[in-house]
Amino acid sequence: MKPVTVYDIAREANVSVATVSRVLNNTAPVKASTRERIMNLIQKHQFQPNALARSLIKKETGMIGIILPDITNPFFPEVLAGLEQEARSNGYTFFLCDTGSSNQDHNVQYQRESEYLNILMEKQVDGIIMIGGRIDLAKCSREMVKEVAEVNKRLPVVLINGNLPGAKFHRVIVDEISGAKRATEHLIGLGHKDIAFIGGYKQMSNTVQRLEGFCLAMEQAGMPVREDWIITGGFSVDAGKAFLNALLAMGGPRPTAIVCANDLSAIGAIKAAVKSGLRVPDDLSVIGFDDIPLAANVIPELTTMSLKCLELGRTAASILHLLISRGEDTNELTTLQPELVVRESTAPPRARG
Amino acid sequence: MKPVTVYDIAREANVSVATVSRVLNNTAPVKASTRERIMNLIQKHQFQPNALARSLIKKETGMIGIILPDITNPFFPEVLAGLEQEARSNGYTFFLCDTGSSNQDHNVQYQRESEYLNILMEKQVDGIIMIGGRIDLAKCSREMVKEVAEVNKRLPVVLINGNLPGAKFHRVIVDEISGAKRATEHLIGLGHKDIAFIGGYKQMSNTVQRLEGFCLAMEQAGMPVREDWIITGGFSVDAGKAFLNALLAMGGPRPTAIVCANDLSAIGAIKAAVKSGLRVPDDLSVIGFDDIPLAANVIPELTTMSLKCLELGRTAASILHLLISRGEDTNELTTLQPELVVRESTAPPRARG
DNA sequence: GCAATTTATGAAACCGGTTACTGTTTACGA
DNA sequence: TCGTAAACAGTAACCGGTTTCATAAATTGC
Numbered sequence: 001m002k003p004v005t006v007y008d009i010a011r012e013a014n015v016s017v018a019t020v021s022r023v024l025n026n027t028a029p030v031k032a033s034t035r036e037r038i039m040n041l042i043q044k045h046q047f048q049p050n051a052l053a054r055s056l057i058k059k060e061t062g063m064i065g066i067i068l069p070d071i072t073n074p075f076f077p078e079v080l081a082g083l084e085q086e087a088r089s090n091g092y093t094f095f096l097c098d099t100g101s102s103n104q105d106h107n108v109q110y111q112r113e114s115e116y117l118n119i120l121m122e123k124q125v126d127g128i129i130m131i132g133g134r135i136d137l138a139k140c141s142r143e144m145v146k147e148v149a150e151v152n153k154r155l156p157v158v159l160i161n162g163n164l165p166g167a168k169f170h171r172v173i174v175d176e177i178s179g180a181k182r183a184t185e186h187l188i189g190l191g192h193k194d195i196a197f198i199g200g201y202k203q204m205s206n207t208v209q210r211l212e213g214f215c216l217a218m219e220q221a222g223m224p225v226r227e228d229w230i231i232t233g234g235f236s237v238d239a240g241k242a243f244l245n246a247l248l249a250m251g252g253p254r255p256t257a258i259v260c261a262n263d264l265s266a267i268g269a270i271k272a273a274v275k276s277g278l279r280v281p282d283d284l285s286v287i288g289f290d291d292i293p294l295a296a297n298v299i300p301e302l303t304t305m306s307l308k309c310l311e312l313g314r315t316a317a318s319i320l321h322l323l324i325s326r327g328e329d330t331n332e333l334t335t336l337q338p339e340l341v342v343r344e345s346t347a348p349p350r351a352r353g
Numbered sequence: 354m355k356p357v358t359v360y361d362i363a364r365e366a367n368v369s370v371a372t373v374s375r376v377l378n379n380t381a382p383v384k385a386s387t388r389e390r391i392m393n394l395i396q397k398h399q400f401q402p403n404a405l406a407r408s409l410i411k412k413e414t415g416m417i418g419i420i421l422p423d424i425t426n427p428f429f430p431e432v433l434a435g436l437e438q439e440a441r442s443n444g445y446t447f448f449l450c451d452t453g454s455s456n457q458d459h460n461v462q463y464q465r466e467s468e469y470l471n472i473l474m475e476k477q478v479d480g481i482i483m484i485g486g487r488i489d490l491a492k493c494s495r496e497m498v499k500e501v502a503e504v505n506k507r508l509p510v511v512l513i514n515g516n517l518p519g520a521k522f523h524r525v526i527v528d529e530i531s532g533a534k535r536a537t538e539h540l541i542g543l544g545h546k547d548i549a550f551i552g553g554y555k556q557m558s559n560t561v562q563r564l565e566g567f568c569l570a571m572e573q574a575g576m577p578v579r580e581d582w583i584i585t586g587g588f589s590v591d592a593g594k595a596f597l598n599a600l601l602a603m604g605g606p607r608p609t610a611i612v613c614a615n616d617l618s619a620i621g622a623i624k625a626a627v628k629s630g631l632r633v634p635d636d637l638s639v640i641g642f643d644d645i646p647l648a649a650n651v652i653p654e655l656t657t658m659s660l661k662c663l664e665l666g667r668t669a670a671s672i673l674h675l676l677i678s679r680g681e682d683t684n685e686l687t688t689l690q691p692e693l694v695v696r697e698s699t700a701p702p703r704a705r706g
Numbered sequence: 707g708c709a710a711t712t713t714a715t716g717a718a719a720c721c722g723g724t725t726a727c728t729g730t731t732t733a734c735g736a
Numbered sequence: 737t738c739g740t741a742a743a744c745a746g747t748a749a750c751c752g753g754t755t756t757c758a759t760a761a762a763t764t765g766c
Contacts (some may be wrong), residue, residue: 002509005752016716021754028755046503052414053752055616056405057721063476066449072434072646077424084424084451093565094716096419096449098437119446122404123416150399154356237650269648274652293425294647297590297620297626358722371748374724381725382743406722410751 004045009244011339013038024049055124059294064092064320065120067113068131069101073235073296074292075309079131079160082313095120117151127156127320135187156323160315163205170323172315172334176206179305180213181340183287184259186303186340190348192285198243198269199261207232207261210289214259229255240268241249248276256284256349263288263295263304269347270298281347291341300344307338357398366391376403382614401653408477417445418473419672420466421484422454426588426617427645428662432484432513435666443674463497480509480673509676511669518560523676525668525687528561532658533566536640537612538655539693541574543701545610549582551596551622552614560585560614563642567573567612582608593621601629609637609702616641616648616657623651623698625682634700644694653697660691 010017018047022028023038030038041047055061059280064087066078084094097120099112113130120128128151145167151157152169159171187195197214200207211230218225228250231243240260248254260266266288270280278284280300288295291306315334359377363370368387375381376391383391394400408414417440421429437447450473452465466483473481481504498520502538504510504523507531540548550567553560564583571578581603584596593613601607613619620643623633633653641648644659668687 003752006754007752017753018717018755019715022715025754028715031714034714036644048471048475050403050409050477050752052409052477053721054754055721056403056409056723056752057754059721061405063448070434071430071437074425074427074430074646077427077430079567080449081423081425081451081453083450084453088453093476095416096433096437096447098434100434100437100441118401123446124403124405256692257412264650267647271650271652272376293427294620294651297624298647298650299652356722359724360722370723371725371747372745375745378724381745384744387744403722407724407753408751409722410724412751645765 003050004046004047006049009038009041009045009047013041033302034126047254059124060126061124061323062092063095063123063125064324065095065097065116065123065128066131067097067099067116067120067128069109070132071096071098073292074294075262075307076131077244078293078309079313079316082310082315083317085310086314086317087321089131090317090325092126092317092321095125096125114147117147121151121154125155126324127158129158129160129316129320131160132162156320158320158323160312160316161206168332170319170332172312172319172336174307174312175335175337176209177213177216179307180210180259180289181217182213182338182340183289183305184214184217185221186342187257187259187285187287187346188217188223190257190284190285191347192349193223194253194255195223195257195259196226196231196247196255197259197261198231198247199240199265200232200235202232210259210261214292232261234263235264237264237268237271238264240270242268243271244269244272245276254284257346258284258286260286260288263290263302265290266302266304266345267295267298270300270302281345282350285346285349287346289338295341296343303346304341305338306341308336312336356403357400359400359402362391362398364402366394371573374624384522394495400504412477413479413677414477415445416448416476417677418448418469418476418478418481420450420452420469420473420483422452422462422480424449424451427647428615428643428660429484431646431662432666434668435668436482436670437531437664437666438663439667439670440674442473443670443678445479445670448476448478453651467500468659470500474504478508479677480511482511482513482669482673483515484513485515509673511673511676513665513669514559521685523672523685525665525672525689527660527665528688528690529562530566530569532660533563533612533642534570534691535566535691536642537567537570538574540610540612540638540697540699541570541576543610543638543699545702547606547608548576548610548612549579549584549600549608550612550614551584551600552593552618553585554587554589561614563614587613588615588617590617590621590648591685593618593623594625595621597622597625598629601625607637610699611637612638612641613641616643616645616655619657619698620648620651621652623655633702634698638699638702640699642691649696655697656696657694658691659694661689665689 006017006020010020020038022030023035097116099109101109145164148164149167157169159169161173162171215225231246258269260269266286270286273280274285280286288302288304291304295302295304359370359373363373373391376383376388452462452471454462498517502520510522512522514526515524517529568578584599611622619639623639626633626637633639641655641657644657648655648657
């Protein structure tokens with residue numbers, strides 16, 4: 001069964017395709033009786049205009065591409081939900097491009113991102129949003145910046161939490177430094193003096209910045225930063241476990257509190273601590289970063305810095321919409337402040353025995 | 354700057370567009386020197402063929418649509434990852450359609466699903482995968498089945514965990530009944546006699562089936578099912594908390610074990626139990642359903658039935674690919690068995706005081 | 707009542723590719 | 737050397753819409 005086209009409708013209604021198009025788009029006056037006749041035929045045949053054909057000539061597809069490194073990381077669905085909320089009201093639909101970075105090396109990821117950038121351009125998306133992944137690498141090669149810049153010359157690109165150095169992109173970012181600083185100050189305010197930092201990758205900008213915030217808070221409080229109490233190398237629960245165990249294995253006085261680069265590693269740290277007989281928060285305070293949905297649901301509930309992912313997504317979508325629809329030049333940089341969410345995993349240190 | 358087209362390349366290479374197309378698609382022999390000349394121009398101008406134009410005539414887009422109710426529910430990203438893995442190798446890209454059902458009433462969700470179905474068809478996707486949502490409602494109206502059936506006449510549709518009654522669709526489902534039965538048997542095998550069931554929505558087929566499996570196991574073990582120990586009305590953590598509190602508020606002997614309709618409500622139940630001074634699993638065993646990523650990471654680690662979401666996704670994607678590429682008729686129904694994952698939240702009951 | 711608009715519609719070009727059809731060369735076997 | 741098949745390339749139709757331009761009919765103003 002051939003799909004029905006404007007021509008079929010036009011023929012049966014004894015009008016030209018132009019007229020059919022006009023009633024479809026309300027783009028010019030059409031006699032009421034004609035309009036009704038056409039509408040009825042559309043209804044009768046369940047006619048649906050072919051979006052490809054329409055987009056081909058209108059040069060807009062209503063599609064936006066989203067490139068992210070790992071959809072199973074709970075941070076991304078949250079951002080996605082924000083994007084969706086905002087973009088739906090503007091009539092966009094999403095291409096989801098998951099580069100599946102979680103268990104790949106960086107080169108594979110880069111290649112996937114390049115691939116997806118090309119595919120998205122071929123599909124004529126109206127704009128692209130990139131979250132995490134390569135754009136989160138503090139030290140990413142010049143070719144990559146150049147490649148994204150090249151794309152950005154053809155269509156709007158918005159980076160979320162992105163940090164492609166040496167190039168101008170529209171970005172909406174979280175103030176990681178200030179966030180980590182406030183997280184650390186929360187612990188200091190509780191009376192902790194021996195604070196460690198674990199999690200993340202030193203090559204990634206979010207880690208670098210969170211670490212910077214941590215150090216900043218410590219310095220301002222006049223407290224020394226112990227280099228061996230800074231352990232990075234992963235964002236996962238297992239990484240968190242390993243880091244905490246490493247911390248305990250050092251011997252000597254252990255930290256009474258830990259700032260984690262993200263919630264997942266915080267959860268891992270808590271698990272490892274509990275396994276080792278420490279109680280959280282009584283013996284060890286742990287603060288996370290991200291506020292993923294389950295942070296509120298682990299035991300003990302995790303104190304963390306909320307990234308307000310929904311807002312991150314919504315903001316990015318609305319900026320992209322502005323760029324697409326009016327080519328309008330909005331602020332190049334939008335900064336969102338993370339928010340301290342105090343739950344159960346942090347408390348004043350117990351007096352040492 | 355106008356995008357470059359095959360015509361531009363053809364003109365500059367002194368050939369016809371047909372020849373350019375031939376080197377692009379390797380669809381007919383082209384003289385080596387000509388080919389090279391064209392390739393160089395493509396390279397030089399960064400030419401990317403317009404996928405819309407191509408799809409318009411080829412009648413295939415390489416796009417598949419995914420309709421799901423709530424991307425922030427961790428079950429769906431997991432399935433999505435499976436879909437992506439499989440589909441990427443076949444060159445498909447995804448439209449993500451989140452109906453955002455979590456905080457909407459059913460009617461809104463239905464409407465959104467209809468909308469998305471239409472949009473996807475207009476965009477000429479090659480196929481559609483529907484997960485959860487309306488298709489999970491045991492009692493869904495005739496119009497809805499009809500609507501999806503109508504879509505299915507035009508392009509392949511695969512349902513994941515779907516149960517549109519009275520119509521033939523390709524489906525890949527999890528054997529919920531047998532899964533819940535085995536979960537319950539696990540508890541019975543540990544020596545539990547007083548077992549409750551909480552979570553889910555009675556209108557949804559997965560809940561109905563999980564409950565059925567629960568009752569089946571109890572009956573076969575010759576144990577009575579207490580109606581007032583079956584509490585439904587939600588899948589969330591908060592729902593789980595509320596259900597457990599309701600259970601405790603009943604007075605009289607409390608259950609020593611609980612089968613939960615999903616992991617989230619299981620986590621809620623554990624939280625509420627711990628708040629009430631019960632220890633898990635010592636005082637109360639809890640088993641979940643789904644095996645979301647964080648099930649392994651809460652404290653205590655959650656014993657649950659793994660849905661093998663990745664496999665679910667991969668299977669659906671490969672079936673859809675078969676349907677698209679060869680119109681081949683695969684099995685209409687593929688059933689996957691959930692797998693018992695024993696962790697820390699279940700143990701033999703303690704002797705009653 | 708007639709010129710000037712406005713309304714209503716059709717013909718045809720266009721978007722950017724693919725491909726069926728056709729024609730010209732070249733290669734190869736006898 | 738000739739005939740035939742394969743290699744190579746171009747012309748034009750096509751996919752299914754939108755939109756410009758032109759034209760005819762209906763309104764409006766004076």
